[in-house]
Amino acid sequence: MDSKVLGIVGGGQLGRMTVEAANRLNIKTNVLDAENAPAKQINSTGDHVTGPFNNAEKILELAKKCDVMTIEVEHVDAGALAKCGKPVYPSPDTIKLIQDKYAQKKYLQSKDIPVAEFEGVDSTIESCQKFGETYGYPFMLKSKRDAYDGKGNSVVKSADSIQLSLDELKSKELYAEKWAPFDCELAVMVVKELDGTVHTYPCVETRHVNNVCHTVYAPAAVSLEIQDNAKELAKRTVASLPDSGAGVFGVEMFLLYDGELLINEIAPRPHNSGHYTQDGCVTSQFEAHVRACVGLPLPEGATNFSTPATTAIMLNILGQPNEGEMKICERALATPGCALHLYGKESRVGRKLGHINIIGSNLAECNKKLHFLENGENLEEPDLEVGVIMGSDSDLPVMKAACEILTKFNVKFECRIMSAHRTPVEMTLYAETAEARGLKVIIAGAGGAAHLPGMVAASTALPVIGVPVKGSSLDGVDSLYSIVQMPRGVPVAAVAINNAMNAGLLAVRMLGINNAELRGKLNQFRETNRKEVAQKDARLNKVGFSNY
């Protein structure tokens, strides 16, 4: 790519992965950081600068060799960047604002971006006590500057523990924040192009352990409405920044129990919550950042998952005593669908050394692998795709034909007895949790009043196939009508009376929509059937009707 040379201030893992993306596009990058920093290890053609990334002189030296400048860490000399004479993305004003978390919050508040209530405090017990009296305990005490990965934050549980927090933070520049009772933490990566066009990656859930990002779930397991709200808020937040430039921004927020969203903070660069995009999306956050900085296009849809089926969990790899983290890496290599990314850093306890992207086609599948990575044991629960349920064990002789077909096509299923009338609670619970358990289709068989398929369809968004089972009277027409005549809004796919085989085949056809291999097997099955009939025809034609 005949493009601008990109200068990167900071050569840690974020810089490294930015360089990796630039390498693929033939885009030249020069890095400022220590000799052999992670980003430099994978770039031997760059005209790098050796020195601390917050050194003004070194920043100016780097800028001389580049056409555009960006950062991989915000704790840099924003003033040096402002006067470096080259375009800087994000803008030095934004970097400066984000360095001071208190100023950042003040600014966001002034732009009508929802944030938790906060106030500046002195580093005195009195000042903090006053805040506690007004806003209640617990509250958060935070350093205004140089905070990252939970460092610089302390929970003040009661008036008695204020001194403890002050000692812990060892800073004179503090502010206090009201405790936000949140359900979970969400994050959205926003990409801003030079012309102002803004894109969002999927809304994810971030989970922290000891204030450090532990896992990221993409997409977040919250309603679509909340995901959309989070994306809108993230866009609005980035738009509110004093930034005239381009690049990616990680926007972290709290989802409160009432559905309200509060902005926690903004990272003006690639962010840990977006690492899953390396394997979950065709265009990663790093490539998006590079493209935005050097002015290459980013089309609509480029920030989507690779396919609508794609789901991801990211697990950070932190250094453990005696390189204990290698255990998790080994498990990742032994697990299909896991991409291991190591940063070329020496192991040190608590240090971010790499991450693992677990990729699958639903969260249940990814969660099972995560469980293995973390605990080394396989979850006993199998990867189910279809639930075959029936109102009574007397339906089994009919329903087993569905099970046989699923077995033949190697589709994993469970077979359960569940009655709309005798176990209504269990039935509803089953339907409501089916999606989260990873089920994709439910086949329900019932006779007589035959409410089971319709009632299950009422409590899930999964497709439900109904098999009318023939009872002792009315020839199964009762069950057929009961199953097929669903009201508008709640569909059931009815098959013929007692034809559970077709229910199984229909489930396989549904699963085959996004599975070329399964469609191939279905076509094989159709061909076998065709041949069978052709053989019978040939025989009948040969031996005649009376000898057949």
Add this chain to the structure above:
Amino acid sequence: MDSKVLGIVGGGQLGRMTVEAANRLNIKTNVLDAENAPAKQINSTGDHVTGPFNNAEKILELAKKCDVMTIEVEHVDAGALAKCGKPVYPSPDTIKLIQDKYAQKKYLQSKDIPVAEFEGVDSTIESCQKFGETYGYPFMLKSKRDAYDGKGNSVVKSADSIQLSLDELKSKELYAEKWAPFDCELAVMVVKELDGTVHTYPCVETRHVNNVCHTVYAPAAVSLEIQDNAKELAKRTVASLPDSGAGVFGVEMFLLYDGELLINEIAPRPHNSGHYTQDGCVTSQFEAHVRACVGLPLPEGATNFSTPATTAIMLNILGQPNEGEMKICERALATPGCALHLYGKESRVGRKLGHINIIGSNLAECNKKLHFLENGENLEEPDLEVGVIMGSDSDLPVMKAACEILTKFNVKFECRIMSAHRTPVEMTLYAETAEARGLKVIIAGAGGAAHLPGMVAASTALPVIGVPVKGSSLDGVDSLYSIVQMPRGVPVAAVAINNAMNAGLLAVRMLGINNAELRGKLNQFRETNRKEVAQKDARLNKVGFSNY
């Protein structure tokens, strides 16, 4: 990763992408090739060797610095590798065998691997004429050695053109090969682990232009049976090699019109036909190669597509006059779902400079993007997901409810009139080509004898939803029975009489199986319905039944 140091003989694009994969795993690589070769550009920590990759001395120098040796090109000094004192993957014997295409074919033949008929010939007209008389024209004349990307191959159309081919090949070591009348060319990447375990990546179709790989389609659009046969043959071929080592092998074959497979040739290294794995699979062919060489595990399933829905087309970027290839790169950057991989090479006409992986959830979608990349124009045909068909326009008032639902959920569909009895040929053609056109679900409405849904289901492996349309007599029960009472083997999903709305919803539920966003929308829809009923209930409760 605390692992062995991998020496790579050759630093072109295959070496570069191998280094990229090794970088992610913290695996140290040293490369032998010219200064600033593509693979060296992205590795500044390696203890590289500068020199030609076929120089024995340099190979030995590289081996001294490494624990394990591999190659990215087979035209190296296999003798030097054999005595380098380090494990070499693939084995020098295999490399040597593959360097001589004639010896390779002889060997495969001796191992009962199917190949096209061939014979060694002198570089004389007489010798070639004799071959032509025995095996017919056209036939292939090939150099035994140093052939790649079609160089070293020539088609002999008739006895008159023998001299032309001899002049073209300018070689004394020749052999002739009978023309294989093939339907298409397939390829399978095989991974061999040190313990002998063998994995295969999906079977792909490769298409060549001027004897150079142009595009790769993954998976190949051939039956599952042929795909499985190709994988089995690829495994058997690799197992037949004199190789005691590990690594990936690209196995190229011809699919003849009668379904027979012939091995064309083997690449004992990462291969152009496996580039799609970088974005189509979580573990790429390059990472698999690295893992196999240094003895890291590769679990079963690691060579599958990222999700069962994943589909890919790879397009090579060849140098064009005046860097005309940049046009294709620009289009790739402007198209979502396209990953551009450039190799850090100077543009030269005909040179492989990079490739583009187009990733999607079906071939029709990827093909549309390929068309844009190659021709710069968007195919007018929309990305359809659902076909709504009906036996007569008189069914439209009923069927439009399905269209309304699909519109509401932003699912792309087409609406067509197709009668089982009046347009039987068109109907069958429609059903047979639906999958290839990218359709995922078909909704068919019909009244009376209502054969349409069942007849469509008989000619496709896609799920078919049947809507019984109420006619002037029998209250629609005729249509219902006709639609739902399908024989075993051919399922139709019947919904209630005239309830096309539920047919639309059922289609959305089916598409939602692998689409979290669509499931989110369905849950929103269910919630809206719930609220509507709750509001009506509240009103009825408030105003009483007589005022409602």
